[in-house]
Every structure is written in C-alpha cells, then in structure tokens.
Amino acid sequence: MYIQFHGAAEQVTGSCYLIEAGKTRILLDCGMVQGSRLEELLNREDFPFDPASIDAVILSHSHIDHSGRLPFLVKSGFSGKIYTQKASRDLCRIMLKDAGYLNEREAEWENKKRQRKGLDLLTPYFTVKDAEYAMLQFKGTNYSEIKKISPTISFRLNDAGHILGSSIVEVWIEEQGVKKKIVFSGDIGYPNRPIMHDPTIIKDADLVLLESTYGDRFHRSPEDTHQELTDIICQANSDKGNIIIPAFAVGRTQRLLYDFSKYYDEWDLDRWKISLDSPMAISATEVYSKYTDLYDDDAAEMWKNKSIKSLLPNFSFSKTANQSMQLNKIPSGQIIIAGSGMCTGGRIKHHLKHNIWRKHCHIMITGFQARGTLGRQLVEGAGHIRLWGETLKVNAKVHTLGGLSAHADQTDLVNWYKNFSQNPPVVLVHGEPVAMQALQTKLKNETSSEVLIAKKSKKIDLLNLSNINFI
Ligand SMILES: [Zn+2]
Ligand SMILES: [Zn+2]
Known part of the structure; x- marks a missing residue:
C-alpha cells in the first residue's frame, strides 16, 4: 500500500x-x-x-x-x-x-x-x-x-x-x-x-x-485587485492603446468576462471593443454556460439565462484565424483576451508581436507563469523578448495581477x-x-x-x- x-x-x-x-x-x-x-x-x-x-x-x-x-x-x-x-x-x-x-x-x-x-x-x-x-x-x-x-x-x-x-x-x-x-x-x-x-x-x-x-x-485583497484593474483600464483609456491579456482558456477567461460584465459601467467599457480571440476559450465559455448550477449565487444570478452579449454589448468572439489577424491591424481601443496563458503558443504571440513594442499598450498577466515560459520573462521584467527569431523591445506596460489567481x-x-x-x-x-x-x-x-x-x-x-x- x-x-x-x-x-x-x-x-x-x-x-x-x-x-x-x-x-x-x-x-x-x-x-x-x-x-x-x-x-x-x-x-x-x-x-x-x-x-x-x-x-x-x-x-x-x-x-x-x-x-x-x-x-x-x-x-x-x-x-x-x-x-x-x-x-x-x-x-x-x-x-x-x-x-x-x-x-x-x-x-x-x-x-x-x-x-x-x-x-x-x-x-x-x-x-x-x-x-x-x-x-x-x-x-x-x-x-x-x-x-x-x-x-x-x-x-x-x-x-x-x-x-x-x-x-x-x-x-x-x-x-x-x-x-x-x-x-x-x-x-x-x-x-x-x-x-x-x-x-x-x-x-x-x-x-x-x-x-x-x-x-x-499573499494575494491582494479582492478590493485591491478591483482597484488595480480599475487603474489599469483608466490608464489605458487615456493612453489610447490596446490591452492585451494572455489568459488560460478555462477559468481565467470566464473570470475576466464576469468582471467586465459586472463593472461595465464603472470601467466605461463602452469605449472599448472586447474580443475573445481563442477558439478553445470560446468553447470552454460555452461549457461554463451549460453548468450554471455549479456557480456561486452572485454569478448564477448574473449569468443564468442571459447571453454574454446581452451583458457586454461590445464583446465578440474571434473564431477564425482571419478574424484574429484583423485585430492586429487596429492600433487602439481594443481589449484582446487570447491564449495561451503563459504565452508559449497560440494567438497571443501574434498580439504581443504587434503591441509589445508600443508604449501606449498594456499587457495584463493574470495567472501563474511557469519557469522557462515567455510569460515568466514578462513577469520578471524582461526588456526584450524574442518571437519567431525577431527581437522585440518591451515598451508596453506589463501588469501582473496576482489577485485574479x-x-x-x-x-x-x-x-x-x-x-x-x-x-x-x-x-x-x-x-x-x-x-x-x-x-x-x-x-x-x-x-x-x-x-x-x-x-x-x-x-x-x-x-x-x-x-x-x-x-
Ligand atoms: Zn488548475
Ligand atoms: Zn495545476
């Protein structure tokens, strides 16, 4: 035994x-x-x-x-x-x-x-x-x-x-x-x-x-995390760049969508276009919608029998590679949630390539980054990163939010x-x-x-x- x-x-x-x-x-x-x-x-x-x-x-x-x-x-x-x-x-x-x-x-x-x-x-x-x-x-x-x-x-x-x-x-x-x-x-x-x-x-x-x-x-308190998010979005509003969020398809993505729905007015989110640019996260969000009985009371009340689009009118799913590439052409006013969560693969790498060297952009790291990953380099304050053999300067502001863990x-x-x-x-x-x-x-x-x-x-x-x- x-x-x-x-x-x-x-x-x-x-x-x-x-x-x-x-x-x-x-x-x-x-x-x-x-x-x-x-x-x-x-x-x-x-x-x-x-x-x-x-x-x-x-x-x-x-x-x-x-x-x-x-x-x-x-x-x-x-x-x-x-x-x-x-x-x-x-x-x-x-x-x-x-x-x-x-x-x-x-x-x-x-x-x-x-x-x-x-x-x-x-x-x-x-x-x-x-x-x-x-x-x-x-x-x-x-x-x-x-x-x-x-x-x-x-x-x-x-x-x-x-x-x-x-x-x-x-x-x-x-x-x-x-x-x-x-x-x-x-x-x-x-x-x-x-x-x-x-x-x-x-x-x-x-x-x-x-x-x-x-x-x-020690995670920040929910109140401090809320303030941190409010400050980032407020700063990004005046910087007029994009907010890029590497997010895990299951869990973190839905948490972010929940916060965006709940604080839509407080954060003036109607000024932004919010895209979920990950076929896997889109499918996972559909599974979340199927099991509302597993939610806590607040989330159940907010999400039960309601579509995400009724709560977030400027939200869209970006399913195809073509839709994803279109997002790369827009220089400001976008919140893009894309995988993978540790920036090791997937569409996030393309969004980083197009935004990380721009000082008006913001990168929000929302979860654990394992040793050896690109996400870990960003958390540790790398001045440059390499993507597909190209060296890119990190000019965007990188925020690490432990409280969303x-x-x-x-x-x-x-x-x-x-x-x-x-x-x-x-x-x-x-x-x-x-x-x-x-x-x-x-x-x-x-x-x-x-x-x-x-x-x-x-x-x-x-x-x-x-x-x-x-x-
Ligand atoms: Zn886990
Ligand atoms: Zn685990």
Missing part, C-alpha cells in the same frame, strides 16, 4: 501520482509538463510504470498540467476508466483535442527542420484522434458521490473552487484489513472568489497531498489545511521549491504536523504514516 510521486514534485506542472492498494493500481491525474521546449520534451517519454497495469485514473480537473497526458496513457495501453466531474469531462473534450492539434502542428514544424538535416522524422506523441479515442474512457461523476473502483479503492469528488468541475479528491484504500484515507487537494481556490464556490472543507484524512503553487505568496495563497492553504482534525501528515505537491519550502516552514510552525516536499519517483508507505518518509 503506497503512493508514488511521478510529477508535480518540486515543480508546478505534470501532476501524476500512483496509488497501489491490494491488487489495484490507480493514478491521480496524468498531466503534462509545461515550461521550456526542453522540459516539454519530457512529455514524449515513456511512462515510468506500465500503463496497461493501471486500473483507473481519478482526474482532479481539466487543466492540461493535470489531464494532458491522458491520450498518451491510453495510446500506451491504459484501458480503464477516467473518473472526473461531469463539467471537467466536457472541458477535457475541448482541451485534449486542442493539445492533440498542437502536437500535430509541432511535429510538422519540427519535421521540416529534420528533413533538411536528414534526420529521422518525429511522430506526434498523440493526435486529435488519440484525444477523441481517450474521451471514450471518461466517466463523468457528480460531486459528493462515493464511487467504488475496486474492492480495495473508492473515492469521492468535492468542489475545489478552482475552475468549473475542479475537485478535491478523497480516496479510501484498504489492504489486508487496514484502511487509509488520502485527501488530494488538486488545485484549490479560496473563499469568496467570483463565480466559484468556496473550496470544500474536509475534516479527516490519514495523508494530505496539498498543492503549493502560491505557497510563498485561481489558486489559494499561503494563508488560504494553511487555513484550508487547519480544518483537518488531528493534523494528518502532509506531502506538498504542485509547487516550485521556494514556494514549497515557505509553505512547509509555515505549516510546521503553525501546526505540529509532519510536512514533506514531494520527491520525484519516490514512494511513501501508507502503512507507516506515523513515521512518514520517502522510500
């Missing part, structure tokens, strides 16, 4: 943990590594376990750093079910197909270079078809229902308040009459966030896997953990080392708990949690 850490160990992305109890082996998440090109090559490597030997996957949520390698897992022999909340399943259908499409384009691009060098050609490690095939193994479930995977393992999903359909996962396992309960936080939100419910409070566990993305940060900060994480009775041991996952160490110190100081930092490939013996250590 053990858990093994195959990803998101001393890094944020690539979430993947293997649990074995009795004869059953399950995975919690099967995510992609996101970062530099070199780091992302790791996604193509074989799994460090036999995919055919895995009985089921429990998926916390649809973000690609949690779900992105599922098509590759299926292609490599996994034939079991993939359990996730129903909205999360619908979002995965969009996101995994998109990931397959990007893989195909990436391989095409790489192969042009390889052909010229006389090297062997690459095949995409999974395609759109592979993603569609993997979707057949998905089993959508509801929050709060206990599901049995085998005689030795059952689980329950609970609202994590991070994005639509995101879950905190409770897993009950049994071996030779010994029962243990693991709680995996997944990515968790925080109380009083727009659209989402507060993260579910769980009171009992034998072991907690806790995310630590912002384990060393979909992740709990240090205080939220500690408060959520403190709801557990009897201080169960904690393994920190999903964080960069500095954030993990800060959260480890804080948790140790405030509770008497054992707090470990996940180590890649290492195991924990679940029968020996009173003396918890990696083996």
